[in-house]
Amino acid sequence: MVVILETKDLSYSYPDGTLALEDINITIQKGKKIAFVGRNGSGKSTLFMTLNGTHRPKKGEVLFHGKPLKYDSKSLREVRKSVGIVFQNSDDQIFAPTIYQDVAFGPTNLDYPKDKVAKIVHDTLEYVGLTHLKDKPPHHLSGGQKKRVAIAGVVAMDPEVIVLDEPLSNLDPVGADEVMDLLNELNYFGKTIIISTHDVDLAYGWADYVFLMNDRKVISEGTPEEIFRQTEKLKEAYLKRPITLEIYDEIRKRGIARASKPPRDIPDLVHTLRPQNLMWVDVPPEVKEGETINMGILYGEFAQDSMYEAANCKVLHKHEDGLAIVEMGRKPLRAGSISIYDTSAYDNEELLQVLKNDGIECVGAMGKKSKIVAERDEIYLHVTSGVIDRSILNALSGQRCLILTHGGMVDHALERINGYIEKSGINLHVGVVNGDSDNGNGKGSC
């Protein structure tokens, strides 16, 4: 593996004293797709500006092909030719009167002869699909088109590394797909692509390697599979888990996923679904269609919860020669429950009793006040966002859940859960376990 970019103990402060990066040590491999994931203000854009020398580190260094960056104008010109940056806001990047002139700006500055510049611009515009707009002023373009012009301006310099700050911000889904296709193509032809994003689904499905940033530091790095399994780190970085992983975990808990690697995208996810458990088996002559028969011991692929298990099967179709198609029975799950604790009538002693006596396995808090109470009294919160839906999902897979909330949100939670019960026909146990509210379905009995 060839290392193309590296930082060593890199720190950067803005002139007003804001420390935006602290002791960053990263290594970027040539030809990879890299995502820096972090919430607003974590330092992604600042880091990117240090990678091509726009920002000079206060401490530490940036190395390109193993050589420390120098900050004289000739060296900077060279590194900027090799490490191109596409800014978050295209208007900060595009300034020439026409798209043609904008894309020509970089190659012209490299002192290429006119005909070479013309060929580069022509080829680049064709490559990004903007030839038909070449004489338009950039401010007449849509956000997605401007983004492509900005990318074209960088591609025209033929850099080894293309760094894109939030490449999909303000793009509609189709525009976003187009930009990602373009980046994949550039990567396929050997460019190292580095992006920043808050979009965990994008990073999870797209990147070869992920750096997780929070509060001016890289707090974790690894393959997407490694990073997005680190629930605590994601929480620390105020990020969620990718939706594909969330769905996969729910499928797995219900015993309908194959034992395979966690899926990276939707086709992967579909593939993890265990095929319907239909089998051809030999059956005794007296067995009739519709009957349930004992299949004895299942093992390996066919056992759902352990290496070996006994299973009943329903005979769906009886064929000649003593063969039948049977459907394997699934083990029923223990019924889960959702208790709601109204923190307007909070009593720590009582809450601890509820947690213990009801065997609560998953606690969530909704609303700032309830979260503050939980933090103050050191009640561990398994869920802090999407609390109602998460609790429904956990209850569906057999867990006993408790939601800490207060005021109108108690009724809101009840309404949402009862709405789900009504729609799905699945009768979850739900109720308010303290205070005066009488809205519960099975109050106090969870």
Ligand SMILES: Nc1ncnc2c1ncn2[C@@H]1O[C@H](COP(=O)(O)OP(=O)(O)OP(=O)(O)O)[C@@H](O)[C@H]1O
């Ligand atoms: N020109 C500036 N002067 C002073 N502080 C700045 C400047 N630009 C950014 N900062 C600060 O540096 C820190 C890192 O900002 P940065 O823009 O690098 O974060 P980011 O991860 O790219 O955020 P976003 O996802 O919102 O783009 C923040 O605290 C920010 O307020």
